Amino acid sequence: MAKVLLINSNRFRHPWPVIPFGLCYIATSLETNGNHQVSFLDLCFSSDCEHDIQNSIRNFVPDVIGISIRNIDDTGGYNVHFLLEDVKNDVIDFCKKEFRGPIVIGGPSVSISGIEMLDYFDLEYAIRGDGEAVMPEFVKRFENKQSLEGLKGLIIRRGKTLIQDSEPYRVQDLDSLPFPKPLRFINLDVYRSFGSPLHVQTKRGCAFRCSYCTYNKIEGKQYRLRSPRRIADEIEILVNETGIHHLEFTDSVFNIPLPHAKEVLKEVISKNLDLRLHTMGLSPSAVDEELLDLMKSAGFNEVDIGAESVCDEILESLAKDFKRSDVIKTADLVKKKKIPVTWFIMLGSLSETRATVLETLNTIGKIASKWDLVFVSTGIRVYNGAPIADEIMKYNIHCTSDNFLQPVKIQPLEISLEEIHTIAREFSFRFPNFYFYEKENIIPGWLLITGNYLLRLFRSRQPVWRLLILLKRIEQVLGIALIRRSMLALKMKSNNEKNRISNGFSLLNTNK
Numbered sequence: 001m002a003k004v005l006l007i008n009s010n011r012f013r014h015p016w017p018v019i020p021f022g023l024c025y026i027a028t029s030l031e032t033n034g035n036h037q038v039s040f041l042d043l044c045f046s047s048d049c050e051h052d053i054q055n056s057i058r059n060f061v062p063d064v065i066g067i068s069i070r071n072i073d074d075t076g077g078y079n080v081h082f083l084l085e086d087v088k089n090d091v092i093d094f095c096k097k098e099f100r101g102p103i104v105i106g107g108p109s110v111s112i113s114g115i116e117m118l119d120y121f122d123l124e125y126a127i128r129g130d131g132e133a134v135m136p137e138f139v140k141r142f143e144n145k146q147s148l149e150g151l152k153g154l155i156i157r158r159g160k161t162l163i164q165d166s167e168p169y170r171v172q173d174l175d176s177l178p179f180p181k182p183l184r185f186i187n188l189d190v191y192r193s194f195g196s197p198l199h200v201q202t203k204r205g206c207a208f209r210c211s212y213c214t215y216n217k218i219e220g221k222q223y224r225l226r227s228p229r230r231i232a233d234e235i236e237i238l239v240n241e242t243g244i245h246h247l248e249f250t251d252s253v254f255n256i257p258l259p260h261a262k263e264v265l266k267e268v269i270s271k272n273l274d275l276r277l278h279t280m281g282l283s284p285s286a287v288d289e290e291l292l293d294l295m296k297s298a299g300f301n302e303v304d305i306g307a308e309s310v311c312d313e314i315l316e317s318l319a320k321d322f323k324r325s326d327v328i329k330t331a332d333l334v335k336k337k338k339i340p341v342t343w344f345i346m347l348g349s350l351s352e353t354r355a356t357v358l359e360t361l362n363t364i365g366k367i368a369s370k371w372d373l374v375f376v377s378t379g380i381r382v383y384n385g386a387p388i389a390d391e392i393m394k395y396n397i398h399c400t401s402d403n404f405l406q407p408v409k410i411q412p413l414e415i416s417l418e419e420i421h422t423i424a425r426e427f428s429f430r431f432p433n434f435y436f437y438e439k440e441n442i443i444p445g446w447l448l449i450t451g452n453y454l455l456r457l458f459r460s461r462q463p464v465w466r467l468l469i470l471l472k473r474i475e476q477v478l479g480i481a482l483i484r485r486s487m488l489a490l491k492m493k494s495n496n497e498k499n500r501i502s503n504g505f506s507l508l509n510t511n512k
Contacts, residue, residue: 129168275299432472
């Protein structure tokens with residue numbers, strides 16, 4: 001029986017801390033399928049990573065360390081925070097200093113840029129794909145002194161030489177995986193105070209080819225569906241064991257395939273669990289009244305809709321499977337059903353212009369409820385494996401020296417990202433429900449905790465972000481928003497000529 005130390009390296013807590021559920025699945029599989037001894041170190045709230053890592057290694061004395069790395073960066077196209085630098089300095093370097101055995105990295109980001117991350121961290125092993133199956137086999141082979149070469153899903157690097165570049169491993173029968181045991185490994189109380197939801201997947205994989213997205217590189221290009229009954233059973237067990245009724249479906253797109261999503265909802269409804277449900281993504285291409293009625297009955301108190309744009313020209317350039325009319329129809333339906341929505345808008349594709357930016361922002365301002373959150377991001381971060389990365393390399397093979405590990409962003413041909421960002425900021429002053437990502441806009445942890453406490457106190461089922469809209473409305477009444485808007489107008493006037501791009505020669509802008 002080997003001793004395995006699993007470390008959650010994710011310390012990025014925007015918009016709220018994310019419970020390391022993926023690593024819980026790995027831990028559960030190691031105990032269930034491998035009969036290994038597991039210790040779990042969650043660094044999300046650590047104030048001294050070096051001390052915590054040192055104590056865990058010295059007290060547990062592991063044979064193998066597995067480190068989950070969730071994000072390469074914060075995905076911001078305009079101002080990118082390269083999170084791997086924090087992971088290296090705060091986690092990897094301390095583990096290497098204290099431990100001489102094998103260190104294995106895994107997680108969504110590794111499936112995107114595993115080879116490049118091994119180089120960046122100067123490590124030997126990375127797991128691509130479904131770690132629930134690969135990690136137990138890795139530990140078993142290491143324990144029995146068997147060769148690691150040939151293990152599916154494993155990348156091996158020794159020195160500066162790539163020994164094995166294995167394709168991601170996909171578990172075909174997701175129902176064969178054991179249910180996770182978060183209480184066994186994680187202190188959920190601190191996550192509960194922030195309102196962080198439990199996570200459930202109804203499937204893995206994505207059949208779409210959105211130009212900027214890497215989901216089908218992470219999880220595969222074909223859907224691997226879980227049994228609706230088993231999903232509902234897992235939710236029931238999680239709620240009964242943890243006492244947490246707030247859950248998020250973390251599928252790439254929840255409502256496709258639509259019949260499967262509806263069957264999942266019917267099974268969840270049959271459990272009668274008084275849930276607060278949320279999903280990170282609905283596609284406007286597959287929203288109908290029956291789906292929304294089932295979602296409300298199951299307990300959805302909010303949804304995310306990744307519209308990205310409300311301009312047909314831009315939607316086509318992003319290779320989306322829906323049109324402007326689908327977004328408008330979806331907005332009408334969710335308003336009719338009174339379901340709170342976070343709309344995700346992404347400005348800055350290669351073909352973006354001032355006219356398309358204004359069309360999208362003006363339209364979403366009209367069709368979204370005044371109490372829906374409109375999350376606007378400026379710029380598109382290019383990742384290894386995204387279709388846009390392959391297209392860009394045709395024009396400029398020198399745009400990246402590390403296969404898009406370090407941030408590379410698209411520069412539109414007819415408008416600068418600076419001008420797009422300024423326009424988005426101006427809209428955020430006009431519309432209290434518009435929110436755009438900047439470091440100074442990150443919601444303080446104490447405010448998130450206070451907001452969730454108040455919602456629980458008054459037994460409100462409203463999403464916590466509606467308090468953010470309320471605060472911005474108060475700013476409008478007090479005149480604070482007007483002052484900020486006036487300052488922005490002066491800045492726009494003084495920088496107007498500098499910010500404009502007249503010819504659009506540059507395709508890319510790297511931020512390293």
